[in-house]
Amino acid sequence: MFSVIFPGQGSQIVGMGKEFFDKFNLVKSLFKEADEVLGISLSKIILEGPKEELDLTINTQPAIFLVSYSIFNVIKKEFNINLDEAKYFAGHSLGEYSALSSAGYLSFSETIKLLRIRGEAMQNAVPKGEGGMVVVLGSSVENIENILEENKKNFISEIANDNSDGQIVLSGKNIDLNKLIEVLKLNNIKNMKLPVSAPFHCKLMNNATKIMKNEIDKVIFQDSKNILISNVTADEISSKDELKKLLISQIESRVRWRESIINMLDKNVNHFIEIGPGKVLSGLVKRIDKNVKINTINCQDDIKNLNI
Structure with a gap:
């Protein structure tokens, strides 16, 4: 089938x-x-x-x-x-x-x-340059959701794409994504900013x-x-x-x-x-x-x- x-x-x-x-x-x-x-x-x-x-x-x-x-x-x-x-x-x-x-x-x-x-x-x-997307590799949706919840007073970001096991894409304002990236680094979670012009699916x-x-x-x-x-x-x-x-x-x-x-x-x-x-x-x-x-x-x- x-x-x-x-x-x-x-x-x-x-x-x-x-x-x-x-x-x-x-x-x-x-x-x-x-x-x-x-x-x-x-x-x-x-x-x-x-x-x-x-x-x-x-x-x-x-x-x-x-x-x-x-x-x-x-x-x-x-x-x-x-x-x-x-x-x-x-x-x-x-x-x-x-x-x-x-x-x-x-x-x-x-x-x-x-x-x-x-x-x-x-x-x-969204005005050009204000928003973006970050791909996260090797982590679970549950783990990323926990990080977002724990840091919701510090920054706002949303899961835009749950693509496959170990590949998740997040969207938000660049100012918030930069804070997210710092937290991901502290947790040794691999991530990369995507070359897109807007924060889709949020x-x-x-x-x-x-x-x-x-x-x-x-x-x-x-x-x-x-x-x-x-x-x-x-x-x-x-x-x-x-x-x-x-x-x-x-x-x-x-x-x-x-x-x-x-x-x-x-x-x-x-x-x-x-x-x-x-x-x-x-x-x-x-x-x-x-x-x-x-x-x-x-x-x-x-x-x-x-x-x-």
């Missing part, structure tokens, strides 16, 4: 998806549609850069979705592999939008428009939540038999109404990726297919269960080697 998973921000590289773009008219037409819908040359930013442009959240989010959605459709339509047989669809943060669109809940054009707005809202939620994203609530409330989701796993609950999404609520709360909520993978494993999923640039999620899944089967789809040969 397999699940399809889609990566989030941080997986982008200039030139991603180029092999598929060069070989398949289906991909060329999706890239063209993206440019027309957004009114910018997103395809040029993806294929040629510069990296600084691609790394802007406002561009990164629709770009990763475009590449992931393109690869998904090449697998389905050019190679006739029925990915709708997946037990679950899931994605990490913005990857949740790739999952819901690929699963048939929202059209390509509506999804990419939403992600452009989401990227801009998240990028501008209360500081409140302005982005307001903007996205306004946008998501206008969206009419379609019916689909495919089952989504939510970042917020780490569990199945039961209805289109619940999907709306969870997408709104997702912006300030912890991405419960480790628990999502464990829940899928507990429900007899033994094969994960990562669709999109990079192989970040495959690495995280392997840290949770080193025996599980994983396919990472980045090129045509990866699809030829895919057995479901």
Whole structure:
């Protein structure tokens, strides 16, 4: 039994998806549609850069979705592999939008428009340079939660991503993160500041939540038999109404990726297919269960080697 998973921000590289773009008219037409819908040359930013442009959240989010959605459709339509047989669809943060669109809940054009707005809202939620993120390695969620509780009068920081065993990401204002780093050092806990422009998945994203609530409330989701796993609950999404609520709360909520993978494993999923640039999620899944089967789809040969 397999699940399809889609990566989030941080997986982008200039030139991603180029092999598929060069070989398949289906991909060329999706890239063209993206440019027309957004009114910018997103395809040029993806294929040629510069990296600084691609790394802007406002561009990164629709770009990763475009590449992931393109690869998904090449697998389905050019190679006739029925990915709708997946037990679950899931994605990490913005990857949740790739999952819901690929699963048939929202059209390509509506999804990419939403992600452009989401990227801009998240990028501008906090003044530039005021907030950031820190990755913590080799510690447990319980341990980090205890540290945050013990130091809550000294600084405020929140767990943004519970990614895998031994990889947790925290968000907050830089002034607070610097205090957090000092405490982590005292406890001999390995950590590193991430090269991001904003503190995602925490209360500081409140302005982005307001903007996205306004946008998501206008969206009419379609019916689909495919089952989504939510970042917020780490569990199945039961209805289109619940999907709306969870997408709104997702912006300030912890991405419960480790628990999502464990829940899928507990429900007899033994094969994960990562669709999109990079192989970040495959690495995280392997840290949770080193025996599980994983396919990472980045090129045509990866699809030829895919057995479901």
